[in-house]
Amino acid sequence: MTFEDLQRSWKADIDRPPPAIDRDALLRELTQRCARSEHLTRRRDWREYAAVVAVAVGFAVLWPRIRTSWISTIGVIWVAAWLVLVVITLAKSGRVKPLSSDSSTNDFVRQKIEWCDRQIRLLHNVVWWYVLPAFVGILLIAGGKMLPHQRTAFGSYAAVVFVLCGGIVWLNRRAARLHFKPLRDDLVRLSEEL
Amino acid sequence: MWFKQTGAASRMNDSQSLFLELLDRHYGRWRAIARAYAKDDADDLFQEIILQIWQSLPTFRGDSQSGTWCYRVALNTAMTWRRDLETRRKRLPIAVAIEEIASRTSDTKNDGAAMLQSLMAKLSPADRGILMMTLDELTYAEMAAVVGCSEGALRVRVHRIKQQLADFAKEVRDDV
Known part of the structure; x- marks a missing residue:
């Protein structure tokens, strides 16, 4: 089989007209599908902000009970600053320009690798921008209230919080390792092939 | 109104x-x-x-x-x-x-299309794309715009892909 034969087969394959379909239904479906996807993204963002607001409200409710201790007060200020940091980090990651599918393949793959790197960095750094500040803030608040009289209770509380924080870090690193790292490796391989 | x-x-x-x-x-x-x-x-x-x-x-x-x-x-x-x-x-x-x-x-069930599919499967994803554009008779300039590399590099690639295809086709003939 010659190259010309292959070319003939290719042309015969691609020259077929599309089947008769309800074009209005197709356009409607595509429009709805895009709207749905935008709606899902917006809803996810709002859910994250709502979680931050819920935490803020929770601490505001606790405030009258803990303000007698200056350590707890520092803890509350710390947590408030942390919430601002979370909002900024999430907003920054949400502002990233979406990938442009009509770039050249080389550019597209490069953009996708950069996107993967950002996701991996965000998941790996979760300990710095999410877990550690929360851990410190929570311990300051609890410590101010419980120490020096309830050392054992405070120790147990700190241990539970530590395990929970460790779990969050582990889950995020696992997501980076299982999902984004293989994806990135494939893209790098593809980029080298190109 | x-x-x-x-x-x-x-x-x-x-x-x-x-x-x-x-x-x-x-x-x-x-x-x-x-x-x-x-x-x-x-x-x-x-x-x-x-x-x-x-x-x-x-x-x-x-x-x-x-x-x-x-x-x-x-x-x-x-x-x-x-x-x-x-x-x-x-x-x-x-x-x-x-x-x-x-x-x-x-x-498509004809032999040519089946052969083309099996040959394509042996190529890397990047080469597969370049082969499709070559079969579709895109110019080197157009292909370079799609892939995002120089025309010279593409000429070399296309030559190599055609060589690979000839080798694969020969293997198939020998098997038959």
Whole structure:
């Protein structure tokens, strides 16, 4: 089989007209599908902000009970600053320009690798921008209230919080390792092939 | 009451007619690309290509030929699609209309097409895309615009791919 034969087969394959379909239904479906996807993204963002607001409200409710201790007060200020940091980090990651599918393949793959790197960095750094500040803030608040009289209770509380924080870090690193790292490796391989 | 179309509605109608025009012209090509990159999940990939073409329409400036632009979107989608498989499966399925296009298509069963598919499967994803554009008689300049590399590099690549194809075809002949 010659190259010309292959070319003939290719042309015969691609020259077929599309089947008769309800074009209005197709356009409607595509429009709805895009709207749905935008709606899902917006809803996810709002859910994250709502979680931050819920935490803020929770601490505001606790405030009258803990303000007698200056350590707890520092803890509350710390947590408030942390919430601002979370909002900024999430907003920054949400502002990233979406990938442009009509770039050249080389550019597209490069953009996708950069996107993967950002996701991996965000998941790996979760300990710095999410877990550690929360851990410190929570311990300051609890410590101010419980120490020096309830050392054992405070120790147990700190241990539970530590395990929970460790779990969050582990889950995020696992997501980076299982999902984004293989994806990135494939893209790098593809980029080298190109 | 006089009906006056708003700017947004008019743009929407333009996009829709452009999309349908592209669908008529490139339908077979998108199917072939989907089959070349996702044998078993070709229908899913075909849907994704259609969706990406639709979503990318606002960026179609008309300064590049529609064929080159469509190749860019379709190949970018296809080459990175399998890598995103997990995410794709979690997404909502596209309902009736697109499924219908995919399911109504009868695959080409002739020997030439089958041979072409098996030869393509032996090439790397990047080479597969370049081969499809070569078979489609895109110029080196057009292919370079799609891939994002120099024409010289592409000439070397195409030569190497043709050599590989000749070797594969010889292997098949020897097996027979």
